[in-house]
Amino acid sequence: xxxxxxxxxxxxxxxxxxxxxxxxxxxxxxxxxxxxxxxxxxxxxxxxxxxxxxxxxxxxxxxxxxxxxxxxxxxxxxxxxxxxxxxxxxxxxxxxxxxxxxxxxxxxxxxxxxxxxxxxxxxxxxxxxxxxxxxxxxxxxxxxxxxxxxxxxxxxxxxxxxxxxxxxxxxxxxxxxxxxxxxxxxxxxxxxxxxxxxxxxxxxxxxxxxxxxxxxxxxxxxxxxxxxxxxxxxxxxxxxxxxxxxxxxxxxxxxxxxxxxxxxxxxxxxxxxxxxxxxxxxxxxxxxxxxxxxxxxxxxxxxxxxxxxxxxxxxxxxxxxxxxxxxxxxxxxxxxxxxxxxxxxxxxxxxxxxxxxxxxxxxxxxxxxxxxxxxxxxxxxxxxxxxxxxxxxxxxxxxxxxxxxxxxxxxxxxxxxxxxxxxxxxxxxxxxxxxxxxxxxxxxxxxxxxxxxxxxxxxxxxxxxxxxxxxxxxxxxxxxxxxxxxxxxxxxxxxxxxxxxxxxxxxxxxxxxxxxxxxxxxxxxxxxxxxxxxxxxxxx
Ligand code: NAP
Numbered sequence: 001x002x003x004x005x006x007x008x009x010x011x012x013x014x015x016x017x018x019x020x021x022x023x024x025x026x027x028x029x030x031x032x033x034x035x036x037x038x039x040x041x042x043x044x045x046x047x048x049x050x051x052x053x054x055x056x057x058x059x060x061x062x063x064x065x066x067x068x069x070x071x072x073x074x075x076x077x078x079x080x081x082x083x084x085x086x087x088x089x090x091x092x093x094x095x096x097x098x099x100x101x102x103x104x105x106x107x108x109x110x111x112x113x114x115x116x117x118x119x120x121x122x123x124x125x126x127x128x129x130x131x132x133x134x135x136x137x138x139x140x141x142x143x144x145x146x147x148x149x150x151x152x153x154x155x156x157x158x159x160x161x162x163x164x165x166x167x168x169x170x171x172x173x174x175x176x177x178x179x180x181x182x183x184x185x186x187x188x189x190x191x192x193x194x195x196x197x198x199x200x201x202x203x204x205x206x207x208x209x210x211x212x213x214x215x216x217x218x219x220x221x222x223x224x225x226x227x228x229x230x231x232x233x234x235x236x237x238x239x240x241x242x243x244x245x246x247x248x249x250x251x252x253x254x255x256x257x258x259x260x261x262x263x264x265x266x267x268x269x270x271x272x273x274x275x276x277x278x279x280x281x282x283x284x285x286x287x288x289x290x291x292x293x294x295x296x297x298x299x300x301x302x303x304x305x306x307x308x309x310x311x312x313x314x315x316x317x318x319x320x321x322x323x324x325x326x327x328x329x330x331x332x333x334x335x336x337x338x339x340x341x342x343x344x345x346x347x348x349x350x351x352x353x354x355x356x357x358x359x360x361x362x363x364x365x366x367x368x369x370x371x372x373x374x375x376x377x378x379x380x381x382x383x384x385x386x387x388x389x390x391x392x393x394x395x396x397x398x399x400x401x402x403x404x405x406x407x408x409x410x411x412x413x414x415x416x417x418x419x420x421x422x423x424x425x426x427x428x429x430x431x432x433x434x435x436x437x438x439x440x441x442x443x444x445x446x447x448x449x450x451x452x453x454x455x456x457x458x459x460x461x462x463x464x465x466x467x468x469x470x471x472x473x474x475x476x477x478x479x480x481x482x483x484x485x486x487x488x489x490x491x492x493x494x495x496x497x498x499x500x501x502x503x504x505x506x507x508x509x510x511x512x513x514x515x516x517x518x519x520x521x522x523x524x525x526x527x528x529x530x531x532x533x534x535x536x537x538x539x540x
Contacts, residue, residue, distance in 0.1 A: 018046015218277020
């Protein structure tokens with residue numbers, strides 16, 4: 001291992017130019033650290049750089065889904081309540097210019113490996129092109145959806161049309177008029193893309209494995225509804241309040257149980273939440289929604305009846321919104337939709353239930369199910385990601401102790417973290433928006449700022465104390481794992497198959513991958529840890 005002149009050693013190499021990475025670059029530079037941001041993409045945006053498929057957009061409302069820095073929001077104006085992916089990329093370009101990020105960013109740089117070098121207390125980090133970085137801190141902001149998942153169906157390569165994962169959507173929009181198009185998967189991505197492609201394709205088929213309890217989005221175009229904008233003078237209070245809301249918004253679960261209201265009151269509550277749109281019918285519902293099966297069924301019944309009323313065909317009603325819920329409402333990620341259910345009333349749209357007729361293989365002409373061969377020009381494989389851990393494990397990370405101590409090895413049988421940000425045996429390495437943190441239940445900017453501020457304070461603490469090494473202790477890690485499991489197993493979450501539990505990836509250990517205590521509890525854990533001199537970490 002060659003030694004670089006000390007002036008070439010970074011204080012932090014930040015990987016990932018989405019909300020979290022960009023925030024850290026700004027804040028750490030402000031504090032006087034020498035930092036660099038790298039990303040495999042060719043511009044800022046993180047998931048929004050990659051996800052440019054038709055209909056791609058965020059399910060969180062603005063102004064919650066943006067940075068709280070007044071120099072940004074005082075100037076920036078969104079066109080919609082739920083901005084689309086292209087507008088979010090424009091926002092990132094604006095942020096990059098306001099925060100002068102480009103001078104310390106390197107794009108088209110894919111980090112392939114990192115090794116901890118104990119004598120120099122630095123990480124030796126290599127890109128797939130062989131470029132080497134030395135850095136005291138290794139800050140991974142690769143997000144929870146950095147590793148795509150495509151099932152290993154036989155014959156994918158034989159398909160003669162276009163087979164595409166939505167996160168690799170071509171920059172030049174394909175013309176789907178007169179084409180036969182399939183979307184496999186109906187998660188947040190599948191729902192968004194299906195709504196768009198079904199309007200242009202001649203024939204459109206959605207392959208569904210599990211019905212999706214999508215909620216009405218209630219988009220607002222501000223151009224025609226200027227009065228519906230959240231007034232900017234209220235922004236500071238909203239940002240200050242994000243850490244007191246379960247999902248990082250400005251609302252919370254109702255502080256009472258489902259059956260403490262009369263049936264009439266309950267219908268009224270559900271209706272109000274429904275009419276509001278966004279995640280309110282999920283994260284603003286009765287507090288026992290995710291904990292009591294009976295309460296959960298009651299909310300499901302309301303959802304089911306609303307949705308069934310929008311679908312004409314009785315068989316489709318049952319497939320899309322079954323009379324009896326097949327899993328607990330809210331325990332799989334709920335997307336927001338606009339015309340998803342009406343779409344199935346169109347004559348050019350079909351639904352294939354892959355439970356009844358599983359996909360056997362792809363053929364040169366399309367998809368062979370146990371029933372028949374479906375012919376397509378385009379197959380969109382919206383089958384998701386190896387969420388939370390996949391993006392981190394795909395980097396060859398070797399911690400203290402050498403080649404036998406890799407991150408993938410340590411997590412083989414199950415994920416271990418302290419505070420959902422660090423791992424024992426991997427000094428000075430931190431990650432955000434990953435496993436065992438609120439992550440996918442909390443909007444990105446809220447997490448980026450909370451976790452980012454924790455990192456800034458931690459590095460300042462070490463600098464003040466004249467220390468160069470911080471590592472999660474095994475005890476802190478074990479206790480955090482217990483907390484994550486305690487929250488999860490007191491809820492209905494583990495009773496449902498989902499990527500929150502690692503179920504979507506064959507062979508992945510089944511475990512709660514998300515911290516279900518909500519943003520306020522998580523934020524307090526970070527705060528207490530810092531106030532107690534970074535309790536649970538070993539500092540040397
Ligand atoms: P996902 O939620 O994992 O959905 C994957 C879909 O593919 C599911 O419907 C799944 O069915 C299906 N599937 C997987 N393997 C299959 C197989 N072998 N055969 C048939 N179907 C199969 O992935 P995603 O939709 O890409 O979303 C991932 C996450 O990214 C979201 O939950 C969200 O957090 C984020 N996202 C956010 C937005 C937004 O904010 N608007 C948009 C897109 C994505 P099962 O349900 O049966 O597993």
